[in-house]
Amino acid sequence: MNEDKKKQIPLRLSPKLYEDLAAWAESDFRSVNGQIEYLLTECVKQHKKTGRYVPDLKETEETP
Numbered sequence: 789m790n791e792d793k794k795k796q797i798p799l800r801l802s803p804k805l806y807e808d809l810a811a812w813a814e815s816d817f818r819s820v821n822g823q824i825e826y827l828l829t830e831c832v833k834q835h836k837k838t839g840r841y842v843p844d845l846k847e848t849e850e851t852p
Contacts, residue, residue: 799824 801809806820813823834840 809823810820813820816823818826
């Protein structure tokens with residue numbers, strides 16, 4: 789997809805999910821839209837890498 793012409797899609801979110809995303813976006817200095825795009829991009833990268841859309845908890849847990 790041409791990066792200059794991003795696809796626009798309607799997205800419906802619950803008020804609670806939007807509030808959580810907005811708070812997260814603010815802490816990461818992003819807009820809500822930018823945060824959603826970032827999260828989706830990371831999710832797709834993970835899926836391409838591992839075939840899953842979330843990392844295995846065993847892979848992300850640090851052992852003492």
